[in-house]
Amino acid sequence: VIDIFNNFALGICEGQQLDMDFESKTSVSREEYLRMIELKTSVLLKGALQIGAVLGGANEKDIENIGEFGRCLGLAFQLQDDLLDTYGNVDVFGKNIGGDIVAGKKTILTIETISLLGLKAEIFVELLQNKTLSRYTKVNDVIKIYDxxxxxxxxxxxxxxxxxxxxxxxxxxxxxDERKVVLIEIAQNLMNRQN
Known part of the structure; x- marks a missing residue:
């Protein structure tokens, strides 16, 4: 249990550091981004579930599988958060849309857009870094490119x-399977969330 706790505590710190490092990097790959959100978000869920499995007397294979469930669910959750920040309904989401765009954060949307634009990516990056545009203009212009x-x-x-x-x-x-129902419901609620 202590080893699992130490691993996810260290992972969260590493993920936060990567997130801060990405602020000054001009390009981040999908793999780098997924690793960062895995460390920053997924390891907590993975570790908590694995600790529960250990304390519940699970075998090694089940501990591994519940950990993978948590890791993948955490990745999906963070990717969905990126999507909701840009495409969510402001009334349901509970905060202004486009916060990541305005803050210049690297998200799966910006990373994939830069990759897809190829040589034209420089213009998109300039738009992301432009601090003179109004929030409305910047967010709408970026979303148009995303679309x-x-x-x-x-x-x-x-x-x-x-x-x-x-x-x-x-x-x-x-x-x-009846002992998995609660976790299935949690996963479905996360998958269908709007905020």
Whole structure:
């Protein structure tokens, strides 16, 4: 239990440091971004579930599978958070849309857009870094580019992929399905969340 706790505590710190490092990096790959959100978000869920499994007397394979469930669910959650920050309903989301755009944060949407734009990415990066535009103009201009390159659909596919991986890992755990219902409901609620 102590080892699991130490691993996720260290992971969270590493993930936060990577997030801060990304602020000054001009380019971040999908793999780097997924690693950062895994460390910053997923390791906490993974670790908490694994600690519960250890304390509940689970075997090593089940501990591994519940950890993978938490890791994948955490990744899907953070990717969905990126999507909701840009495409969510402000009345439901509970905060202004486009906060990540205005803050210049690297998200799955910006990273994939830069990748898809190729040589034209420089213009997009300049737009992201422009501090003179009004919030409304900047957010709307960035969203137009997101829509042109189809990045929303890419993010939705990644979210779906990680939710499926989470579900598949949960189904591998050697306990009766009725004992998995609560975790399935939590995963479904996260998948369908609007805020």
């Amino acid at each position: 042109q390159v189809g990045v929303k659909q890419i993010a939705e596919a990644l979210i779906e992929e990680y939710f499926k991986r989470a579900y598949d890992s949960l189904m591998k755990i050697s306990v009766p």
